[in-house]
Every structure is written in structure tokens, then in C-alpha cells.
Amino acid sequence: xxxxxxxxxxxxxxxxxxxxxxxxxxxxxxxxxxxxxxxxxxxxxxxxxxxxxxxxxxxxxxxxxxxxxxxxxxxxxxxxxxxxxxxxxxxxxxxxxxxxxxxxxxxxxxxxxxxxxxxxxxxxxxxxxxxxxxxxxxxxxxxxxxxxxxxxxxxxxxxxxxxxxxxxxxxxxxxxxxxxxxxxxxxxxxxxxxxxxxxxxxxxxxxxxxxxxxxxxxxxxxxxxx
Amino acid sequence: xxxxxxxxxxxxxxxxxxxxxxxxxxxxxxxxxxxxxxxxxxxxxxxxxxxxxxxxxxxxxxxxxxxxxxxxxxxxxxxxxxxxxxxxxxxxxxxxxxxxxxxxxxxxxxxxxxxxxxxxxxxxxxxxxxxxxxxxxxxxxxxxxxxxxxxxxxxxxxxxxxxxxxxxxxxxxxxxxxxxxxxxxxxxxxxxxxxxxxxxxxxxxxxxxxxxx
Numbered sequence: 001x002x003x004x005x006x007x008x009x010x011x012x013x014x015x016x017x018x019x020x021x022x023x024x025x026x027x028x029x030x031x032x033x034x035x036x037x038x039x040x041x042x043x044x045x046x047x048x049x050x051x052x053x054x055x056x057x058x059x060x061x062x063x064x065x066x067x068x069x070x071x072x073x074x075x076x077x078x079x080x081x082x083x084x085x086x087x088x089x090x091x092x093x094x095x096x097x098x099x100x101x102x103x104x105x106x107x108x109x110x111x112x113x114x115x116x117x118x119x120x121x122x123x124x125x126x127x128x129x130x131x132x133x134x135x136x137x138x139x140x141x142x143x144x145x146x147x148x149x150x151x152x153x154x155x156x157x158x159x160x161x162x163x164x165x166x167x168x169x170x171x172x173x174x175x176x177x178x179x180x181x182x183x184x185x186x187x188x189x190x191x192x193x194x195x196x197x198x199x200x201x202x203x204x205x206x207x208x209x210x211x212x213x214x215x216x217x218x219x220x221x222x223x224x225x226x
Numbered sequence: 227x228x229x230x231x232x233x234x235x236x237x238x239x240x241x242x243x244x245x246x247x248x249x250x251x252x253x254x255x256x257x258x259x260x261x262x263x264x265x266x267x268x269x270x271x272x273x274x275x276x277x278x279x280x281x282x283x284x285x286x287x288x289x290x291x292x293x294x295x296x297x298x299x300x301x302x303x304x305x306x307x308x309x310x311x312x313x314x315x316x317x318x319x320x321x322x323x324x325x326x327x328x329x330x331x332x333x334x335x336x337x338x339x340x341x342x343x344x345x346x347x348x349x350x351x352x353x354x355x356x357x358x359x360x361x362x363x364x365x366x367x368x369x370x371x372x373x374x375x376x377x378x379x380x381x382x383x384x385x386x387x388x389x390x391x392x393x394x395x396x397x398x399x400x401x402x403x404x405x406x407x408x409x410x411x412x413x414x415x416x417x418x419x420x421x422x423x424x425x426x427x428x429x430x431x432x433x434x435x436x437x438x439x
């Protein structure tokens with residue numbers, strides 16, 4: 001099954017490399033908005049992660065997901081998403097008004113569900129004896145769940161006067177899809193379903209390519225409306 | 227091993243440090259950061275050999291632990307510069323490259339001095355280009371990222387980690403490749419990334435990006 005891992009990680013590297021090149025060329029040229037810069041860096045982290053996985057599969061037979069330094073790439077993706085959403089976008093679009101309180105509470109449901117899933121996953125890893133992988137995965141889930149909360153909140157919040165939420169809706173949706181696929185990947189790894197694990201690994205890069213396409217469209221809208 | 231490294235470090239450090247009395251302004255800053263790079267390598271080697279005692283597996287160590295230790299130690303002078311001095315972007319970039327190059331100089335000097343007779347001129351040349359550029363790219367990426375985020379307190383800490391993680395993974399890819407049968411690919415990667423990064427940064431000099439948000 002090793003060749004399948006090499007193919008999926010190499011394909012993921014190519015697709016995420018395409019996403020990064022497209023995003024960097026288009027977004028760095030058209031605007032200077034920090035939100036989109038963080039998204040590009042998130043894609044760069046995944047590109048490095050997939051290259052690291054591919055290189056490790058090719059060079060060392062004993063490569064395990066979530067135990068090599070490549071997991072920092074995954075952590076980097078969610079830190080970038082979190083910086084983009086909580087650090088930049090949230091400060092502009094959420095004025096913490098009492099009318100929008102219900103959206104903030106609804107958005108909390110997903111992190112709670114994700115916490116249940118993470119607890120289950122950690123116990124599954126622990127039973128298999130992969131405690132280190134489990135701990136790394138839990139560390140990964142902290143920025144992952146936080147960024148998920150902001151993505152959902154920004155999708156639920158009513159449209160703002162500047163149209164920024166509308167412009168970034170596609171990006172928020174794709175960040176959520178990416179996170180969901182990562183969860184599926186984690187489940188596939190814990191069940192030793194290698195075919196699905198490789199498929200989900202590749203699908204994450206497709207989600208990032210779509211994220212970059214939505215980002216370019218969103219950046220143009222953002223600049224037009226402001 | 228550590229004593230031999232200290233001897234080499236002192237013999238390189240002292241002549242270079244003596245220039246600091248003559249240099250002024252930006253040149254002095256750059257030279258100081260080059261010396262920080264040399265010191266970071268010595269520290270990372272000491273720390274690395276200590277950690278290696280626990281791990282034992284040399285391949286796992288050089289692919290996973292060593293990049294993390296080296297990138298953190300190379301990032302510290304940049305972090306100090308950005309946090310304490312808050313200079314212009316251009317100075318951050320130049321200081322970052324200087325730390326990376328200083329680190330690579332010390333590392334290459336140490337590796338070549340250990341086995342100077344059996345190492346061919348070609349290998350020495352490739353090591354100089356490959357490892358030199360790799361360290362420069364990693365530190366430049368960290369410096370570039372910090373120059374982008376240091377004015378915004380709310381994402382300074384996560385942003386710093388983000389760029390350090392990127393540098394660590396990149397470094398690990400390089401280390402894995404150069405120790406395998408794909409060594410030429412590993413040596414080409416830093417060259418392929420250094421050039422576009424430099425072009426982007428040179429283009430960026432006139433306008434300070436990301437000022438609008």
C-alpha cells in the first residue's frame with residue numbers, strides 16, 4: 001500500500017503547489033489584505049506537509065502520520081486559518097452586538113461536537129498504543145476547532161454593510177470543508193483504512209485549490225466594495 | 227567534539243567580531259547577526275548532541291529533531307531584533323539572511339573540518355550552495371513572516387509559530403533528501419525556492435505590503 005501513499009502525497013503536493021502558485025501570483029498582485037495573505041501561508045504549510053509526507057514515504061519506509069515533523073505543517077495550516085479569521089476578519093465583521101449573540105452561540109455547537117470526536121479519536125489512538133500520535137493530534141485539534149468556530153460564525157452572521165462577509169463566504173466554506181476532510185482523514189488513519197486515508201489526504205489539497213479560487217474572487221469583491 | 231567546535235567558533239568569531247569596531251549603521255547590524263548565526267549553530271550543536279542522547283536514532287534525529295532545534299535557535303535573534311528594535315522591513319530581511327548564512331558558514335566549516343581529506347571539491351561546492359541557501363531560505367522565511375506580523379500584537383505569537391513551523395518542515399524535507407539517494411533533488415530545492423523568494427522581496431521593497439489591515 002506504500003505506493004498509494006506516495007501517489008496521494010505527490011498528487012496532493014502538485015495540487016497544493018498549484019493552489020499556492022495561483023494564490024500567490026494573483027493575490028499578492030491585486031491586494032495587500034492580511035486575511036488573504038494568511039490563507040496563502042496556510043496553503044504553503046500544507047504544500048510543505050504533503051512534500052514532507054511524499055519525501056518520507058520515498059526515503060524512509062517507517063513513516064507514520066502525526067508523528068513526524070510534517071505534522072507541524074498541519075498545525076501551521078490551522079494557525080494560519082485562525083490568524084486570518086480571529087485576528088483579521090473577526091475584528092472587522094463582528095462588533096459583538098447583542099443581536100448577533102445567537103449566531104455566536106449556534107457556532108459553538110460545532111466545537112463541542114468536534115471535542116467529542118477528538119476525545120473518541122484520542123482514545124482510539126491510545127488503545128492502539130499510539131499515545132504520541134494521539135497527543136500530537138489533540139494539540140492539532142486546538143487551533144483546528146477554534147478556526148472551525150470562527151468559520152461557522154462568519155458564515156452565520158448577517159451580511160455586513162461593507163459586504164466583507166459575502167466576499168469571504170466561499171473562503172470560510174472551503175476552510176470548513178478542509179477541516180471536515182482532515183477529521184475524516186484522522187478517522188481513516190485510526191481505523192487503518194489506508195485507501196480512504198490517502199483519498200482524504202489528496203482531497204484536502206483539492207479543498208485548498210478551491211479555497212484559493214474563492215480567495216481570488218473574494219479579494220476582488222472586497223476591494224470593489226471598499 | 228564540543229571543544230573542537232568551540233575552537234573553530236572562536237577562530238572564526240574573533241576576526242569577524244573585530245570588524246564590528248570599524249563598521250557603522252546597517253553594516254554593523256548585518257555583521258552582528260552573522261555572528262549570531264555562528265553562535266546559534268554552536269548552541270544548536272551542543273543542544274542537539276544532548277537531545278541525541280535520549281533519541282539514539284540518528285535518521286529520526288536529523289529528520290525530525292534537529293530541524294526543530296536549529297530553526298528555533300536561528301529564529302531567536304530575529305525575534306529579538308523584531309521585538310526589541312522594531313526596525314524597517316529591509317533590515318529584518320537582511321538580518322535574517324545574515325543569521326542563516328552565519329549558521330551555514332559555521333555548519334559547513336565544522337562538517338568539512340571533520341573530514342577535510344576525503345571530501346571532494348565538488349561536494350564542498352554543493353554543500354556550500356545547498357546547505358547555505360537552505361539555511362538562508364529558512365531564516366529569511368521566518369524574518370519575512372515576522373516583518374509582516376510584528377506590528378499586529380493579536381497575531382504576533384501564533385504568526386511567529388506559523389513561520390517557524392514552515393521553516394522546520396522545509397528544513398526537514400532538505401535533511402531527508404540529502405541523506406537519501408535523491409541528494410541532487412535535495413540540493414536543488416533551496417536554489418529553486420531562494421530565487422523566487424528574493425525576487426518577491428525585492429519587488430516588495432518599495433511598497434510596504436499589508437498596511438491596509
